[in-house]
Amino acid sequence: MIRPRFLRKGDTVCLVAPGRKLDRSSVDTATQIIQSHGLSVTLGKNLFSEQHSYLSGTDNERLADLQLALDDPAINAVICVRGGYGTTRILDQLDFTNFQKHPKWVCGFSDVTALHLKLQSLEIESIHGSMPVQFQKKGSTQSADSLIKTLLGTYEPLKASASSGNRRGNATGRLIGGNLSLLNDSLGTATEIETDNKILVIEEVGEYAYRFDRMLVQLKRAGKFDTLAGLVVGHMTDIKEGELPFGETVEQMVRYHTREFSFPIGFNFTTGHDHPNQSWIEGADATLSVTESGSALSF
Secondary structure (H helix, E strand, O other): OEOOOOOOOOOEEEEEOOOEOOOHHHHHHHHHHHHOOOOEEEEOOOOOOOOOOOEOOOHHHHHHHHHHHHHOOOOOEEEEOOOOOOHHHHHOOOOOHHHHHOOOEEEEOHHHHHHHHHHHHOOEOEEEOOOHHHOOOOOOHHHHHHHHHHHOOOOOOEEEEOOOOOEOEEEEEEEEEEEHHHHHHOOOOOOOOOOOOEEEEEEEEOOEHHHHHHHHHHHHHOOOOOOOOEEEEEEEEOOEOOOOOOOOOHHHHHHHHOOOOOOOEEOOOOOOOOOOOOOEEEOOEEEEEEEOOEEEEEO
16 A cells, blocks of 8 residues: 655645535634644635535536645645535546655545545555534544644554444454445445455444445445454444334444454444544554453554
8 A cells, every 4th residue: 555645744735525515614614723733725726616506516626626636746635625425426537647646645534435445446545534524513623633643644543442242353454444325335336345354444424224234234245244354333423213113223233244254343433423533544554453341443
């Protein structure tokens, strides 16, 4: 894997929005926070476009902003402002020729999982972490700090409290994953997630329990658990019951669909759609340790 250069004070970060529309106040707050760490901030030209009712601009506008941020040598890192939906609409039109020659950190999570998977296929590391749209929310300070620290190369291990769903053990492997919905969306595409001997991270938000179960089944049917080294379960935010309750917890569903495998499973990791949302490096070599007292993920 190729690791981009960690940032130094004075480097420039570009904020882009490959998906859903955003508000200016969240960008203003994020700009102030990023600048307080000695970094400069530039904004995508079409960041506040009104040319689409849901997306932060037309496909061509969002594509142009992200392409420029990837290619411009004056930009040292790219931070996606928010998720939602939209990244996959432009993913296959991006040209990574110059980016591969001069890689830089690309940051985000949720819908940006699709972009992380593309970078994995190019053997380039990226950062799964908090996004500016979250920086205004209560309790977001630790999440924002974790992102900046990772960009600066001072990232820390992730630790999780004990869970009755944990499966004890140790695993080493390349760290990959992100939002479960986007991982499922990648199946059958040019950027399909590859899990052989990897440590997989999953997180999710706002799904019905039966749909969460269905996504686990889809990964399993696609063979993504067959040679998995380890499984990390992050925030499962607002997983809800439908009109007819499914009646199983997240822990029960995960353990049921992995019952014939022996890889370690660690729940309660603080990554995903709640705070704190700790950053980690997609593609990094990592070690997962799951014990009776809790779990740890180190790089």
